[in-house]
Amino acid sequence: MKAIVPIKRVVDPYAKVKPTADGAGLDSGGAKFEINPFDEIAVEEAVRQKEAGRFTEVVVVSVGKGECEEQLRKALAIGADRAVLLETQEPLDSPAVAKVLSEFVAAEAPHVVLMGKQATDDDNNQAGQMLAAILDWPQATFAAKTDFAADKATVVRETDSGEETLELPYPCLVTTDLRLNEPRYIALPGIIKARSKPLEKRPLASVPAPKSSVVSFAPAPARPPGRKVGSVAELAQAIKDRGVF
Amino acid sequence: MSLLVICFDPSELSQVAGFGASFGTYDVLLLTGEAGNAGASKIHVANLVEVPPADNIGKSVASVAANYTHVAAVSSMRAKDLMARVAGINQSAMITDVVKVFSETEFERPMVAGSVLARVKAESTPIVMTFRPAGFDKTVPGPNGSVESISISDTGRVKRVSTSARQGGRPDLSQAKFVVSGGRPLKDAATFEQVIGGFADKFGAAVGATRAAVDSGIAPNDLQVGQTGKVVAPDLYIAAGISGSTQHMAGIKDSKLIVAINKDGDAPIFDQADLGIVGDLYEVLPELEKALS
Numbered sequence: 446m447k448a449i450v451p452i453k454r455v456v457d458p459y460a461k462v463k464p465t466a467d468g469a470g471l472d473s474g475g476a477k478f479e480i481n482p483f484d485e486i487a488v489e490e491a492v493r494q495k496e497a498g499r500f501t502e503v504v505v506v507s508v509g510k511g512e513c514e515e516q517l518r519k520a521l522a523i524g525a526d527r528a529v530l531l532e533t534q535e536p537l538d539s540p541a542v543a544k545v546l547s548e549f550v551a552a553e554a555p556h557v558v559l560m561g562k563q564a565t566d567d568d569n570n571q572a573g574q575m576l577a578a579i580l581d582w583p584q585a586t587f588a589a590k591t592d593f594a595a596d597k598a599t600v601v602r603e604t605d606s607g608e609e610t611l612e613l614p615y616p617c618l619v620t621t622d623l624r625l626n627e628p629r630y631i632a633l634p635g636i637i638k639a640r641s642k643p644l645e646k647r648p649l650a651s652v653p654a655p656k657s658s659v660v661s662f663a664p665a666p667a668r669p670p671g672r673k674v675g676s677v678a679e680l681a682q683a684i685k686d687r688g689v690f
Numbered sequence: 691m692s693l694l695v696i697c698f699d700p701s702e703l704s705q706v707a708g709f710g711a712s713f714g715t716y717d718v719l720l721l722t723g724e725a726g727n728a729g730a731s732k733i734h735v736a737n738l739v740e741v742p743p744a745d746n747i748g749k750s751v752a753s754v755a756a757n758y759t760h761v762a763a764v765s766s767m768r769a770k771d772l773m774a775r776v777a778g779i780n781q782s783a784m785i786t787d788v789v790k791v792f793s794e795t796e797f798e799r800p801m802v803a804g805s806v807l808a809r810v811k812a813e814s815t816p817i818v819m820t821f822r823p824a825g826f827d828k829t830v831p832g833p834n835g836s837v838e839s840i841s842i843s844d845t846g847r848v849k850r851v852s853t854s855a856r857q858g859g860r861p862d863l864s865q866a867k868f869v870v871s872g873g874r875p876l877k878d879a880a881t882f883e884q885v886i887g888g889f890a891d892k893f894g895a896a897v898g899a900t901r902a903a904v905d906s907g908i909a910p911n912d913l914q915v916g917q918t919g920k921v922v923a924p925d926l927y928i929a930a931g932i933s934g935s936t937q938h939m940a941g942i943k944d945s946k947l948i949v950a951i952n953k954d955g956d957a958p959i960f961d962q963a964d965l966g967i968v969g970d971l972y973e974v975l976p977e978l979e980k981a982l983s
Contacts, residue, residue: 458937462802462806463806471802471806538783540782540783562918565802565803565918567801568800568801568917570770570786571770571777574774574775575774575775575778575784577775578748578775578777578778579778583745584744585743586767586770587767587771604853605767605768605862607853607912608854608911609851610852610853611743611849612848613849614847622911623901624904624905624911654813656783656812656813657785657812657813658811659808659809659810660808661808662801663808664805664807665804665806665807667962668943668962668964669964670961671948671963671966673968674965677967677977678981681981681982683965684926684947685982687946689925690868690982
């Protein structure tokens with residue numbers, strides 16, 4: 446069984462990000478870039494399935510600028526077999542990424558697409574479902590546990606009220622949630638060693654125009670400063686005074 | 691311009707009026723349960739026994755959605771699952787977690803763990819949205835203009851084998867008026883349930899947890915509050931043993947009153963809580979329980 450894992454290059458999720466003075470862009474203060482943490486969970490899951498003999502090939506793919514190579518190299522170091530960068534300088538929204546990926550996935554014809562439930566920069570939570578919709582594949586979002594048997598995939602997924610177990614025929618698309626696994630640590634030598642693995646860059650002749658775009662960014666309003674109280678009695682009184690109890 | 695709001699069950703009907711009013715009139719598609727007041731011009735009632743997996747009803751819901759320029763649902767995991775699928779089928783623009791409507795095509799939404807608000811423009815219709823009711827007026831909806839039944843078909847392609855719900859009896863986090871949350875200092879699942887759960891049950895409050903608590907197995911995942919978990923907007927939010935990461939604060943900043951209890955007086959949560967007390971949560975919570983009872 447072959448798996449495709451799309452990954453996104455995002456600014457370090459722990460970096461302080463704020464709007465630029467003119468509100469036209471975001472300033473992350475020179476923070477480094479990472480694989481979107483949910484996509485990293487997807488890479489880890491695919492590699493574990495390969496190690497367990499369930500998957501035979503794990504292909505990672507990214508859509509964007511040349512710098513995405515850095516994240517693809519890391520995915521190769523985790524254990525993916527090969528990487529493809531669908532290269533473009535154009536801005537992309539989730540529908541455009543899903544469209545570009547759908548053509549790639551259709552050509553690769555894998556059994557499974559595994560990807561993060563959302564990216565930590567735009568927090569959209571859209572691309573996976575849109576990709577499944579375009580391919581007309583079954584989907585299981587928010588996966589907490591997977592079992593890729595020969596005839597079907599069984600996915601335990603997080604829901605608003607607990608969890609549920611779904612069975613999906615192949616080919617299918619699964620998006621990953623936090624509890625699925627803890628990605629392994631990759632030291633620098635591992636990343637350098639992965640240099641011998643194939644990474645192919647394919648320039649995209651054109652990409653679909655975005656269906657939405659950001660007009661401006663503003664900082665989220667800060668809450669007015671609060672106060673520390675000295676005793677529980679004072680705290681209880683202050684809560685009652687605010688009329689919320 | 692025409693708006694359809696998709697409600698998964700009748701509990702969501704009361705949350706659509708404030709958002710819907712930004713567009714004038716709107717219709718509702720109710721997937722399960724019986725029609726109630728939603729202030730809709732028309733409410734389509736699908737009367738499904740339970741909400742099937744998104745894949746199985748995606749096309750059927752998308753065909754109803756195709757009659758509207760705008761389609762929305764209250765933000766939740768099930769809404770993100772289904773609405774993005776519908777957007778993919780109908781080749782729609784999609785705006786997640788709308789908190790403000792500027793016009794028919796421009797909306798405000800949080801990004802980067804809520805540290806940034808983006809003004810987003812949809813370049814084409816149809817537009818699919820999820821929205822957070824806390825950002826809108828809590829209008830009590832009036833009666834609906836008309837009620838019609840509608841058929842939503844289930845392809846049965848994906849099979850739901852089982853479901854398991856959280857421990858019963860406690861209010862739903864995203865709609866609760868009072869939330870008590872705990873972090874990693876709660877040690878283990880039994881302590882968390884006894885200390886945080888016990889306090890919550892005294893006041894009929896909902897229970898929440900940090901990502902760190904969930905990751906370390908102290909609390910179940912569906913209690914996670916924050917950027918990648920649930921967004922809450924209660925009247926009172928008590929954070930016990932929570933340091934106040936950006937990720938967690940993104941999920942609670944719409945709360946009316948945030949109270950922080952932490953041993954570490956320098957914890958970042960004290961900068962953003964309305965009221966804070968430096969102390970051991972194992973001592974403070976029981977005392978507070980007595981003082982508030």
